Amino acid sequence: MGRLAELFRPETVGVIGATDREGAVGRAIVENLRDDFAGEIVPVNPKRDEVLGLECYEDVESAPSIDLAVVVVPPPIVLDSVRELGKAGTKNVVVITAGFSETGGEGAERERKLRELAEEYDLNVVGPNSLGVMSTPVGMNATFGPENAEEGSISFMSQSGAFITAVLDWANEQGIGFRDVVSLGNKSVLDETDFVDEWGEDPDTDVVIGYLEDIDDGREFVETAREVTEDTPIVLVKSGRTDAGAQAASSHTGAIAGSERAYEAGLEQAGVIRAESVQELFDSARALSGLPEPESDGVAIVTNAGGPGVLTTDAVGDSTLQMADFTDETIERLNEAMPDEANVYNPIDAIGDADVDRFAEALEIALADPNVGSAVVVSAPTAVLPYDELSEVVIEKSETHDKPVVTCLMGGDRARDAEDVLRESGIPNYFDPSRAVQGLDALARYRDVRQRAVDEPTEFDVDRERAREILERTKDRDDNRLGVESMELLEAYGIPTPTGEIVDDPDRAREVAESIEGDVVMKIVSPEISHKSDIGGVKVGVSDDEVYDAYEEIVTRARNYQPDATIVGVQVQEMVDLDAGTETIVGMNRDPQFGPLLLFGLGGIFVEILEDTSVRVAPIGEGEAREMIDEIQSAPLLRGARGREPADIDGIVETIQRLSQLVTDFPSILELDVNPLVAGPDGVQAIDLRLTVDTEEL
Amino acid sequence: MGRLAELFRPETVGVIGATDREGAVGRAIVENLRDDFAGEIVPVNPKRDEVLGLECYEDVESAPSIDLAVVVVPPPIVLDSVRELGKAGTKNVVVITAGFSETGGEGAERERKLRELAEEYDLNVVGPNSLGVMSTPVGMNATFGPENAEEGSISFMSQSGAFITAVLDWANEQGIGFRDVVSLGNKSVLDETDFVDEWGEDPDTDVVIGYLEDIDDGREFVETAREVTEDTPIVLVKSGRTDAGAQAASSHTGAIAGSERAYEAGLEQAGVIRAESVQELFDSARALSGLPEPESDGVAIVTNAGGPGVLTTDAVGDSTLQMADFTDETIERLNEAMPDEANVYNPIDAIGDADVDRFAEALEIALADPNVGSAVVVSAPTAVLPYDELSEVVIEKSETHDKPVVTCLMGGDRARDAEDVLRESGIPNYFDPSRAVQGLDALARYRDVRQRAVDEPTEFDVDRERAREILERTKDRDDNRLGVESMELLEAYGIPTPTGEIVDDPDRAREVAESIEGDVVMKIVSPEISHKSDIGGVKVGVSDDEVYDAYEEIVTRARNYQPDATIVGVQVQEMVDLDAGTETIVGMNRDPQFGPLLLFGLGGIFVEILEDTSVRVAPIGEGEAREMIDEIQSAPLLRGARGREPADIDGIVETIQRLSQLVTDFPSILELDVNPLVAGPDGVQAIDLRLTVDTEEL
Incomplete structure (x- = not known):
């Protein structure tokens, strides 16, 4: 792991503000830690000698060395606590306490000072206003939330603490496990880029997922995520996608809203897979954390039911995947193995009386086809198809062929046990065919991210100095807008422009026109006049003889239109057809x-x-x-x-x-x-x- | 109910082909019926005296009168059985047996004969190749599926029997109940339009849902559904939406695929709400079956968690709904009732320590706002918010204000009991904020369907006879395509066309041109020449003097280009700018x-x-x-x-x-x-x- 190794794998966790007062956050954290944490817990509170049976220290100085400190003291004394920690050599601090920049004014000032302290003592600070952090490999739940995460290979960051509490119980129920979990809080010091970077270096994090309302530094994030996604998929819900949502996000976190289009482009360039809902986030994460990479986009569907087979085919049609085109050999083999009434073309309908053996044969033949990159097994419940046996077959075939297979074993409760068996082998079972296909789609999209060649920007040979000079002209002007008078800027960067010149007297205008082949276009040049045509400030198809008069006319019109406008001159330019x-x-x-x-x-x-x-x-x-x-x-x-x-x-x-x-x-x-x-x-x-x-x- | 009343509410159900042989379909149906059916079960099988303890009759003639017959005899004797039933006066027949049109050839012929029998004896026939029918008000499960439906107000038709077995178990688990369920099978006689019509007349069917792969007669369906949706919402999954799906659907049911665009337009014109997945189908149905109609599109969100609140706001942004704009009075009331840190602008964030009372107040104030048409309550689990109490509050406020409220009580297992309480009152709880909003969206979309004024087509005064004459000209020709020579067709229907005439000699061309003000356009008229311009068969801006020569030139060019083409003449037409x-x-x-x-x-x-x-x-x-x-x-x-x-x-x-x-x-x-x-x-x-x-x- 990287520089945050000790934050997630501490040997000692200090709780600054620990207490055993019922309902207090400082108690909830000690309780959560006590449950499973493999290391030492160090409560700190000058008013107690003992907290929940653990020795409590008066201050940080007198306590044993602390790898990670969780700060839950009241807002006014947070800074003192953090300074003490810094002095004592603690490098990782989670500030749970709220009342910082999210409250504006005084709180914002407090947060600025927290950032200064972090810099002074070189601290990794999570929060403030954080729910805390979890790390299942060391059994650490350093949050005040009601739920603990189960062990797994998904690392999870969230800009909303409530989002973590909201999904954890459900995730446990679904058997979705986590590796590290962090509630980002106000992101005063550590932000999404730091965690993406950290988990990118963690070989045991299979997928990084996150709920974000903004990204602090988009360009830095893109650069980091681009590298990380070469090995580790990142799936994010970035909320505030819609105008209404963006407004809500900004009042929630006080974030300055960037444009949704910038997020869309930036996250795509970063190789991030974007989810639009909680369900999509986890559906994608489940597929990405357990399944092999599909080599091609061809999907095979094996089913015992025509209708659900068609629905699944529609879902493939909606996705970036395609229905696999079976080879002749596959069709022949299926024809031999399946009953007459079966459909051997994709989707394979093994029909209602299909037992596990028939499913096994169909899946074997489909996965052996070189045009098949992945498969979905879709089944309606029947008396002849025990789901537990079917799940064993799915696992075996998927492993033999090293191709991703997902399942959609329909029928509620009937599928529960089989679902558990499949999950153990990393195979997600989905309720709805469209979600199953979406899981496979996430795999293919991530494969494309991994395989894409992001070419470095070409360094063109340009005249940077000249460009700088042109831009600096705005310094002497009231107006910071430039127009055609700056076409040289484009020339300096090697972008073709029509021949021409900006002149400030009619004789020179004529000279320039004569040096240009054919008629010319003439345009008024004035920073204050942007709709040049509307005021008669443009003349097209002017011959050499007409140039002198045209110059006078254009300038006169401009002066009449706006007497106080600065007239830079008139552009005389080659006619472009x-x-x-x-x-x-x-x-x-x-x-x-x-x-x-x-x-x-x-x-x-x-x-x-x-x-x-x-x-x-x-x-x-x-x-x-x-x-x-x-x-x-x-x-x-x-x-x-x-x-x-x-x-x-x-x-x-x-x-x-x-x-x-x-x-x-x-x-x-x-x-x-x-x-x-x-x-x-x-x-x-x-x-x-x-x-x-x-x-x-x- | 309508003409199918006896099909769904029979007093006697005959099972033609009943048996007690283990694993036989004829046994499964008797077993399913025996479970709950309120009426009499009449097994018919010449080889048995008794089936599962019930008296079994040798044939239909000797059996008591049968209201609904379920036919499970082998394919070759289905027709005989149906004829016997017709003779005995039975009017409702469900043919479970497969081996009809879905197998082509002989089977298709058998199905044609079945249709004839139905006509002869005026029978309501479901199937063949059907899973059967269910009707919960009389406890009738006349299917051979493994699951029974629970009682409810949703009537459900499916073109796939497997789809029914696949969703029933899950629906029971979710507490989703049904009224009537029908597996349409091959739709030889009764099809989707018949059931939509029937359920439209049933006051106790709150919502009609269906899974369809095709619609037999689109225009008839549109007309019927249009009337039904004035009172009863219809939600359909029509599969085969994508090219791949349409191909799969056609090989599954042998349906001739209509175009997806026609389905899209037709279903929309019919007032049908279309779902794209199983989940969306039931999410919409749950909302439509239990909630009042929203008067306006403004949605209020009440939450204890910023992040999920923002996600919900995004979902509103994605839907056809809008975030409600609170009145000043609402803001004032919320400011008084909520703590300082709360956000009183929509989404209302009552913050993490919100208890049930605070939720109640926020919801009360929001629902009292005239700009609020519906509300979503979104909560992250906390120690101070017992979900069972919260659900009571939601029910009470929704009822007091008669506005739809849906919930998204996050946190898996914790929400189970509350979910049951809410469901009793018709309020659906959704796992994901986006699904909750989608439920509300279905309500608003259905309200718009109900409120829309579908205006009758205007009957314009047209010259139908003249149009018929023009169309009949194709009879004498090899080619069934018509071109500009039929512009009169448009004139006959009152559509403005430029002045002009088709002439077949240059003198007449000149006469016509002289009668038209300004220059004219001249075009070759020949059914075989469609790209007129490409062969020089069009001349634009022809003055009266030039018309004669232009005529000769156009005709010569056409003859050179295609010597065997029929030259109808040359169109001389007013120039249109x-x-x-x-x-x-x-x-x-x-x-x-x-x-x-x-x-x-x-x-x-x-x-x-x-x-x-x-x-x-x-x-x-x-x-x-x-x-x-x-x-x-x-x-x-x-x-x-x-x-x-x-x-x-x-x-x-x-x-x-x-x-x-x-x-x-x-x-x-x-x-x-x-x-x-x-x-x-x-x-x-x-x-x-x-x-x-x-x-x-x-």
């Missing part, structure tokens, strides 16, 4: 948790009305940039649908990557929009640009 | 189960690439036609998004209705496409038409 390409948009805005969030979509109605966009947290590599394009529904338009010439997709991919580099290099860029980026068959060109700069960050 | 409107498509194809399925969408990429379309089963009224427009994602483009002039939506609505009338009047129209129907600000015009006619149907 918009019809020869497809208008796309590449944008970025900064998410409070995840940082720069890149967005891609087709221009106009596609973004504004159909909201057909894809997002990624920057920086991204080539693969992810390409995914952004593939993901939008209107992507076929770029690939040449309806008789269009295919657009230069590689050019778009490169532009997205270069912009990813730009916004990563300059945290001062708060928002950026290249709109449109015209993608023609022979290349792309950025026609217009808008960005907002944080002048403080420059 | 396509840019002045939005191109839409109204289409129809005939579904094997539901009949004419109307489709609406915007033209081009919207239909072809984004698949942004809406469908309805015809005939439809104005409201449904309008919904078809509102449903598509690109609808804002018709309403004037991005600076367009709003299109004549009423004109589109009327056109859809008129086409609905046309395809309903003429079942011979197999497919029809009006593409484009150009919708401008001042009206719509159908520019082009293609249809396929079933010449046999004419």
Whole structure:
């Protein structure tokens, strides 16, 4: 394990504020610890000599050395207790006491000081406002909750203590065991990233699961989780998915809500499997903790009942999996082994009088098929099918073929004993076919996470200094928005733009126009005027002869429209034939948790009305940039649908990557929009640009 | 009850093929009946004098009068038995025996004869290939399944017998009771529509639920279910939703698969609430069978735990419900009643130390709020919150305010007793907050079904005779497809088309062109040439002087392209400015189960690439036609998004209705496409038409 080894496997646990007063949290913790803890319990309370039969110490100094301290003293003396612990050399502290940042004002100040103390003494602090921690390998229940966890290989973190108490009793009933459990509380010091990191290093944690309402540092989490998910699956419920939920979460934890789209993109990039409900969380965790990895997406269904077989097939259709296409040999073998009335095509319907032997044969033949990656056994209860024997067969076949098999033995109570037998071998039984398939789906999704090649962002050769100069221009201005006058920024990062220049007199305008082949486009450049066309500030198809007058006209119109506007000049630009390409948009805005969030979509109605966009947290590599394009529904338009010439997709991919580099290099860029980026068959060109700069960050 | 009263409430049940041979179906049925049946059991078997202690009769003739006969004799003698029953005056027959249409060939012939017998003797036949029927009010279990149903108010039909055995045991465990249960089998005579109809007339059936793999006659089902759902909710799992599932369903029941889109539209139009899984089916049924109807969509959440509260809020966000916006008075009352740390905004977090009294107060205040239509009580287990007392409070408050309240008392075993108490009062407790909200959502969806005004299709004054003449033209042709030459068909049904005529000589072409203001469009008319533009068969913007030559050119090109094509002539048509409107498509194809399925969408990429379309089963009224427009994602483009002039939506609505009338009047129209129907600000015009006619149907 990692640096939190002692937090979860302490030899001595101190309870600072231990008491035997009925109903007190300080008593509940000592009681819970006393139940099973393999190490020594050290109660500390100046007012007692003994707590629940254990020797109680006056203070930390006089107590034996403490590996992990659980602090339950009243809010005003928490800081003193923690300082004492720090001085005495304790490195792991769980602060149960509430009344910190969640109460605002004074509490927030107290939490700030707690963080300072943690830094001063190099402490691992859980909480404050935590239910506590559990560690089943050492029998430690250092929480004040009513339930203890059973032993298992799932490590579990929760930003809600109540969520832990709510699921533990149920989990015990279902035979779901845990390894480490932590109630994160206010996450003043240790947060989700620390625990993901820790459990990633624990060879005995098979799955990390969590209930989170926010993620403190999205980018750090993505980086860490990306590494961890190479070996250990992470399944999370991130609540506050919906607008209503996000609002509720923010009033619950005081978290600044990042956007759901950023979470969605960030967690996906991190390789996290996201669950939308408690049930889905545990259904996925059960599959991931006990079953082998499926080599392919083909699912075989073996059943004794047509209806449930069809329902299971629908569930496969809804998932990322497919119904396995049996080989001819499989069909032949099934035809020999099954009665005439059976259906030997997937789903295999061994029909109502199928006994255990027939199930065994069908499952054996199905799992031997190279196109089958996993299987679901679905059965309606019948007199000829003892579930306990069936479960033995399922276990044996799954192990022989090293392929994941899940079951859906229908019929309530009848299945209970068999369920226990299956669970011992890591095979989950689900009530509903759709949940069984969802379990298999989680396995396949995790396999894809493990197998994906996350390419490092390409480092393009760019002119960073020039970009910095351009951004710094905003310093001298009232306005922190930049427009077409900053097209050079794109040039500095190697993104093609039309030839052109911003000029501030009509003669120069004409010179520039003459240097450009064909007619030109002229646009007013003023930070205060954003809807340039609406005020007559744009002229298209201007010939060299007309340039002088056009300049005067555009400037006059702008002055009439807004007399106090700063007129930077007029842009004289090469005409780009918009019809020869497809208008796309590449944008970025900064998410409070995840940082720069890149967005891609087709221009106009596609973004504004159909909201057909894809997002990624920057920086991204080539693969992810390409995914952004593939993901939008209107992507076929770029690939040449309806008789269009295919657009230069590689050019778009490169532009997205270069912009990813730009916004990563300059945290001062708060928002950026290249709109449109015209993608023609022979290349792309950025026609217009808008960005907002944080002048403080420059 | 209706005409099936005696089927479900018989006084005598005959078992034709009764036996006491161990393991025989004929024994299982007698055993099941003997358990609880209030009436008389009449075993019939020529080889026995007694079956399980009951007098056994040689044949139906010698037996006492039988209200309901359950037939379990071998396939070859089923027909004889049914004939005997018919002669003896029995009206209700359940054929358990398999070996009918599901086996093809001989079996299918046997089933055809069974249907004839049913007609001859006016029999209500369930099956063949059925598990049987149950009726709890008379304690009748006339199935050979291993489980009996408990009494309740849910009536349940299933196209899979195994599905019934699979869920009954579980349902009993959950305390879910049933009224009537029927295993539909092959549906040779009685099908889903008959049972929906029957249960719709039964005042004691609170909810109809079903598992179906197909619907025999979609239009009849829609009509019947529409009436039934005015008083009784119907919740169905229709399997075969996905392509894979549909294939599996068709090999299971031999059903001709209708399209999923037709089922989706048809069931929605019928007012059926569709469930996607077994769990959802029963979660919805539990809510619908016991709770009052919510008056509004505002949901209040009362909890003692922030995290689960947020999860529940997310579930509300995912549903069709909304978080209730509390009135100022509610906030004030909550502020007075709750401790300072509580959150009085919805979700109400009464915090971890909330006892039953605090829950009671919070729930009382929330339910008194006029903006609250329903409530969810979500609790994590704590020492101060006895669930049995909490459940009493929930029942009382729900009854006082006559508003639906569901609970999510987390914590496994701890909640069992409370769950039983709640269930007695019709309040379902759910394991997962998302399922609790889904239960409430089913209530609101059903309320919307009850309240919706399904308007009768408008009967437009049309020229049906002229339409018939046009369609009959296909009789004399090799080809059953019609194109622009049938634009008169649209005119006959009052759908605006551009002025024009199909002519067969260039002089007449010129005359027509001169009678039309401005330039004209000219198109080749030939049933064999569908891609007219591609072969140069279309000329746009032709002035009167050019018409003669254009005619010759178009015809020559067509002849060169396809020498054997029938050239009907050339259409000379008024120019319609396509840019002045939005191109839409109204289409129809005939579904094997539901009949004419109307489709609406915007033209081009919207239909072809984004698949942004809406469908309805015809005939439809104005409201449904309008919904078809509102449903598509690109609808804002018709309403004037991005600076367009709003299109004549009423004109589109009327056109859809008129086409609905046309395809309903003429079942011979197999497919029809009006593409484009150009919708401008001042009206719509159908520019082009293609249809396929079933010449046999004419």
